[in-house]
Amino acid sequence: MRKKITLRGIVIIVLFLVFGFNVVKQTMAIKRINNDIAEKSEQLNEKKEENRKLQAELERVQSNYDYLEKLARERLGLIKEGEQIILPSEPQE
Numbered sequence: 001m002r003k004k005i006t007l008r009g010i011v012i013i014v015l016f017l018v019f020g021f022n023v024v025k026q027t028m029a030i031k032r033i034n035n036d037i038a039e040k041s042e043q044l045n046e047k048k049e050e051n052r053k054l055q056a057e058l059e060r061v062q063s064n065y066d067y068l069e070k071l072a073r074e075r076l077g078l079i080k081e082g083e084q085i086i087l088p089s090e091p092q093e
């Protein structure tokens with residue numbers, strides 16, 4: 001004997017399909033959020049490391065006048081009063 005598919009059976013099947021779809025959708029959303037959390041955590045760790053390096057450099061600069069003078073000479077091209085900058089000339093052909 002063949003059973004007839006009743007309206008009640010169709011409703012149950014549709015409800016299971018909707019429930020299954022929602023479970024898959026929520027699972028994908030959770031996975032995406034977990035990936036975002038991992039990415040943001042990695043970015044946070046990178047920023048913490050950068051901050052640590054900057055803090056160390058700041059402490060060196062604040063506590064070491066010679067280091068500050070070296071940075072001024074190398075990065076800014078500053079010279080002391082009475083000094084002259086000597087630049088190498090381009091080789092002539």
